[in-house]
Structures are given as structure tokens and as C-alpha cells.
Amino acid sequence: MGEESGGERPESFRDFKDSFFYGSRTDLNFKFLEHLTVEEASAFFRDLLAALAGAYDTGRWQRVLEFVRRAQGVAYAGAGRWRYEDRPRAALARPLNEATIALITSTGHFVEDRDPAPLGADGMTQEEAVRRIRDFLAAEPTLSEIPVDAPASRLRVRHPGYDIQGVRADRNVAFPVDRLWELADDGRIGGVHPTAWSFVGACAQLPLRNRTGPAWVRRWKEESFDAAVLVPV
Amino acid sequence: MCHVSVGHVARLLEASGTPTVIIAVEAFRDRLEAMRPPRLLTTPQWMGRPLGRPGDVGTQRKVLEKALELLESVT
Numbered sequence: 313m314g315e316e317s318g319g320e321r322p323e324s325f326r327d328f329k330d331s332f333f334y335g336s337r338t339d340l341n342f343k344f345l346e347h348l349t350v351e352e353a354s355a356f357f358r359d360l361l362a363a364l365a366g367a368y369d370t371g372r373w374q375r376v377l378e379f380v381r382r383a384q385g386v387a388y389a390g391a392g393r394w395r396y397e398d399r400p401r402a403a404l405a406r407p408l409n410e411a412t413i414a415l416i417t418s419t420g421h422f423v424e425d426r427d428p429a430p431l432g433a434d435g436m437t438q439e440e441a442v443r444r445i446r447d448f449l450a451a452e453p454t455l456s457e458i459p460v461d462a463p464a465s466r467l468r469v470r471h472p473g474y475d476i477q478g479v480r481a482d483r484n485v486a487f488p489v490d491r492l493w494e495l496a497d498d499g500r501i502g503g504v505h506p507t508a509w510s511f512v513g514a515c516a517q518l519p520l521r522n523r524t525g526p527a528w529v530r531r532w533k534e535e536s537f538d539a540a541v542l543v544p545v
Numbered sequence: 546m547c548h549v550s551v552g553h554v555a556r557l558l559e560a561s562g563t564p565t566v567i568i569a570v571e572a573f574r575d576r577l578e579a580m581r582p583p584r585l586l587t588t589p590q591w592m593g594r595p596l597g598r599p600g601d602v603g604t605q606r607k608v609l610e611k612a613l614e615l616l617e618s619v620t
Binding site for chain 1: 562582608617
């Protein structure tokens with residue numbers, strides 16, 4: 313897991329690339345390096361440096377950003393462990409411009425005075441959350457209610473699984489409540505449900521699927537929204 | 546794991562009769578598709594910013610509109 317080897321064994325390239333994944337060089341934008349083979353990660357660094365030099369000469373920095381984005385895709389390619397054959401599908405009961413839309417995200421947002429205190433810890437910092445990623449992955453998630461008219465200044469975010477800098481700079485990158493309001497104002501949707509919900513998606517999956525999730529859905533059935541926009545990170 | 550959690554929530558909501566649409570970065574496409582979510586929009590963004598970069602209101606809005614159109618297109 314990328315811990316320093318204490319001098320007995322020189323750090324290998326594998327150690328180095330894996331250390332970005334909850335190790336001595338934790339970086340949630342680049343933790344995907346752990347999912348790459350040594351050969352893939354080696355090519356990533358070589359080509360990244362070449363892309364940087366190319367961008368200096370051409371000014372096309374967007375290509376560097378695209379290069380990193382594609383590498384993230386390589387790292388997560390493939391079906392993974394959770395596969396289903398059936399595709400449950402409900403229909404929208406009314407036209408979109410009459411429908412009330414709810415926002416549900418796994419971004420770890422909450423309102424400042426309603427900290428969900430994950431893992432029983434009061435006032436957990438982002439750094440502590442990252443350190444405790446394994447505890448999060450073993451625990452059932454807590455659902456936070458967020459009034460959609462809560463000002464951005466009262467919104468907090470904490471999550472052990474992704475870089476929150478983007479969403480801190482602008483909540484709409486993963487919690488698009490302002491964009492939903494605008495679409496309601498323009499008449500594209502009927503309205504925004506007054507409550508949004510968020511939880512930390514890095515959690516125990518079987519309890520979520522079999523117990524927590526069904527309980528949330530029973531609760532949501534009591535609410536009057538026609539459809540939900542779901543945003544994972 | 547975040548994308549898997551949302552895949553599970555989407556499946557549960559749909560089974561209960563509430564339509565959903567997921568907006569996720571392309572990196573998660575394979576893993577989300579394997580969960581057979583009813584409607585999925587993937588975007589060419591870095592992880593953690595599925596709607597677009599901070600302050601890019603135009604992109605964020607287009608992504609959201611496209612996602613909402615998926616809700617309407619499936620009956």
C-alpha cells in the first residue's frame with residue numbers, strides 16, 4: 313500500500329505508483345495509479361511528461377487534462393464486481409416541465425449544523441476521513457437532508473474517496489442544485505424538490521443494497537417527487 | 546465505490562416506481578453499465594466533477610439538461 317520501506321528495501325516503482333492510493337503520497341485525483349499495471353503506470357508518467365513539454369510549445373494545455381482523464385478511464389475500465397442482469401425501469405408519470413425533480417448525491421455533502429458524524433466521530437476533518445477510508449468502506453452510510461435553498465456558504469462536504477477541491481470551489485460540479493433551480497425558473501422542469509439528499513458513497517455495499525437503501529426508498533416514497541437525478545463521484 | 550452505491554440506489558428507486566437518471570464521469574461507465582441502471586449519462590470530466598469544471602455554468606447546464614431528457618425519452 314505504498315508505505316515507506318524504512319530503508320531496508322529501496323522503494324520500487326510499484327511501491328511509488330501505489331503510494332498515491334491511500335499511502336505515503338495519497339492523492340485522490342491520482343489514486344487510480346494503483347489500478348494500473350506497472351507497465352501502464354510507467355507509460356502514464358512518460359507520456360504525461362511528453363504531453364507537458366508539448367503543451368509548453370503549443371499552448372494546448374487541454375490535451376494534458378484530457379490525457380489524465382483518459383488514464384482515469386483506463387484504470388477503471390471493466391465491469392467490476394457488481395453485475396446485474398435485470399434492468400428495473402420506472403416511467404416518468406408526467407411531462408418533464410411539470411415534474412418535480414429531487415437531487416441525490418454520494419458526494420458527502422451536509423449542512424454545517426447537521427454534521428452526520430460518520431463512524432461516530434464528531435467534527436471529523438477531511439484529512440481524518442481519508443485516513444479512515446477502510447472504516448468508511450465497512451460501515452453503513454448516513455443520509456443527510458439538505459434544504460435546496462440552503463446557501464452555499466452553509467454547505468459542507470467531507471468524503472474519503474475523491475478530491476473535494478472542485479466541489480468546494482463550486483458545488484454544482486457534483487451537487488448541481490443551482491443548475492436545477494435555473495431549469496425550473498426556465499420552465500424546463502416543473503420544480504425542484506425542497507430537500508436534496510447526500511451520503512458518502514464509499515460505504516459497505518451489501519448493507520446498503522439490502523437494508524439502508526430500501527429504508528431510504530421507503531422514506532422517499534413519502535416525499536412528493538416525480539424523478540431523481542443521482543450523482544456519484 | 547461511490548458509483549456502485551449510486552447504482553444500487555438507482556436500482557432500488559426504480560424498482561419502487563420512481564424514475565432516475567445517473568450523471569457520472571466516463572471512467573465509471575463500464576462498472577455502472579454492469580449494474581444495469583435504467584438511465585446513465587457519462588461525461589468526459591475528471592473524477593469528482595461529473596457535471597463539469599468549477600464555474601463552467603454552460604457545461605454543467607448542458608449536462609443536466611441532457612440527463613433530464615433521458616428521463617423523458619424512456620417510457
